Amino acid sequence: MTFYMDPHILEDETSAVARLLRYVSIETTSNPQNSASPSSDGQRTFGELLVTELQTLGLKDAKIDANGYVTASRHGAGTATIGLIAHMDTSDAFSGKNVQPVVHRNYSGETIQLKNEVTISPDDDKWLNQCLGHTIITADGTTLLGADDKAGVAIIMGVLEFLQKHPDVTHPTLRICFTPDEEIGRGTAHFPTSDFGADFAITVDGTFVGELNFETFEAHSMDVTFEGVSVHPGYAKGVMVNALRHMGAFLEKLPKAQSPEQTADREGFIHPVSVTGDAARCSVHLIIRDFTEAGAKSLCATVDQLVQCAGDAEPGLKVTSHTEFNYPNMMKYMEAHQVLVTNLEVAVQKAGISPSIVPIRGGTDGANLCRKGLLTPNLFTGAVNLHGPKEWVSVTNMGYSFCAILNLLRLYAGETPHGSIDD
Ligand SMILES: [Zn+2]
Structure with missing residues (x-):
């Protein structure tokens, strides 16, 4: 069975980076003062763009519903249906208006200087030293970047683009959902759970490379x-x-x-x-x-x-x-589904990365989706320092997330003993 461990495929074979740069330029800050769904107009603008892009990638049923949830399907082999989920809003903890992303190619260990005297230094950012030679994307110092979770959206779109280019790659049926208002705790308030029809899903909304979350507060x-x-x-x-x-x-x-x-x-x-x-x-x-x-x-x-x-x-x-x-803590739902836990770990390992199982000192949309009956652990995107001007993402690490997702799809494509759903 083919597994994917070259993170550069994401940049070489898909337009995920161009997508990310396009996505972060749309202001999608969620607004806790507005009870409407989505809570800000920019999220609907972004959702409508994603519907158009999904249709271009061959997901003809792509649509945005009245509450701003974008859904789409890609038919595949085997009996499993896997959901891929990311959120479209950004945190209101820092400005997401007029985001000007800066691409730092071939990062060589220096302190990154941004506007407003914002610096990202390997001395106080333990992750940066692990990204020598990577392409790093930051904001310009005046806003957050919004890689949380537009990197997750771009990775999922990259997977769909790759599968469209390579019809020979077998994969299970995919259900996609891009959700609004995760940052203000409403990401699953109107989630189309009954129509979604996935056996399980993953949110692509974690942080540094290798991180897998099966446990929340x-x-x-x-x-x-x-x-x-x-x-x-x-x-x-x-x-x-x-x-x-x-x-x-x-x-x-x-x-x-x-x-x-x-x-x-x-x-x-x-x-x-x-x-x-x-x-x-x-x-x-x-x-x-x-x-x-x-x-x-x-x-x-x-x-x-x-x-x-x-x-x-x-x-x-x-x-x-x-x-x-x-x-709820999603662990109480995950405990009975060890095969899924193992398969996710294998998918990350096959990408050439050591999985790091980290309990989140917070929540994810997956915690509430587990409560609604949809098992939804969380996978890293490669983004760190979320919700502030020092937020950055490594494109290489996005590539590892992309490889891990492709590997997970391979495991559930109905070709191996791993291909069974553990329920
Ligand atoms: Zn997030």
């Missing part, structure tokens, strides 16, 4: 509201109950050892993200993360207890909380 969020007694401050003695002061005391009591600032690896945390309100009434939004259900529940219970104490401490104060479940 188990995520909850909580809003705690403090209602005090509001009176004229000149005549407030013995009457006023200042909600802000009580919220401040509550925040002070949150366990510091279980904060994002003091946790790493498999440790969970409680993180107050934002506050709104005034002395009469105010609220704090917290996110609660752990890798186990029990751990996440225990952290929620800690906050509940502090809510209770805050309310008990002052009769004039009303403290209420509302907890929401955000997404």
Whole structure:
């Protein structure tokens, strides 16, 4: 069986790099303030472009739906149907407007100087030293790049272009989905799960080369509201109950050892993200993360207890909380499907790369898709320093991701014992 281990095929045989440069120039920053789907017009513009490009690549059923999800199919051999997923939006943490990508060919280990005194240096960027000789793409220092996740989109388009050029390469049936609004947690809100018809899928949305993610946080969020007694401050003695002061005391009591600032690896945390309100009434939004259900529940219970104490401490104060479940740790769904885990590792190994199985201290669309019944682990794109002006991607590493996907398709093309779906 042919496997692919030359990352340069991506650049030599497909226009994935030109695609990436075209895609990042479209502003697709998602907007959490807009409840529409997609949350920004640029995402629909990008989606419509992708539909045209998919049709040019022979995926005649390519379409964009009312919520901005782009889907398409490529028929293949064998009985398996595999989904390939990437997201079209970019993070609102940094500007994605008027992105001017810069291509650094044959990177030789120097510090990359960008506008606004932004530098990307091998001294503080451990990945850069591993990319000597690679083509590196950055933004110009004034915006993020948007390789998260337009590199993923470009890699998937590269795979489709390669398969169109090489009709002799057998592969299973493919279902493609480019999703809006992943960065604001709505990437699967309107995912066409029932029509998608894949046995499993992968999101191409990981970071450095070799990374495979089968595990995410188990995520909850909580809003705690403090209602005090509001009176004229000149005549407030013995009457006023200042909600802000009580919220401040509550925040002070949150366990510091279980904060994002003091946790790493498999440790969970409680993180107050934002506050709104005034002395009469105010609220704090917290996110609660752990890798186990029990751990996440225990952290929620800690906050509940502090809510209770805050309310008990002052009769004039009303403290209420509302907890929401955000997404599950995908590992609890993956555990029963070891063949898929193994096949993904083999696909990466056959590309000549050591797989690095990393639990994500965050979520992916795959976590919620697993909950909806579609197993969806995550594969690297080669992009790093996401969501800021130092974001960059190695084209060579994009090429390894491309090879890993082709290898996975080979494993499921119905030619070997690996070709069976493990359910
Ligand atoms: Zn992403």
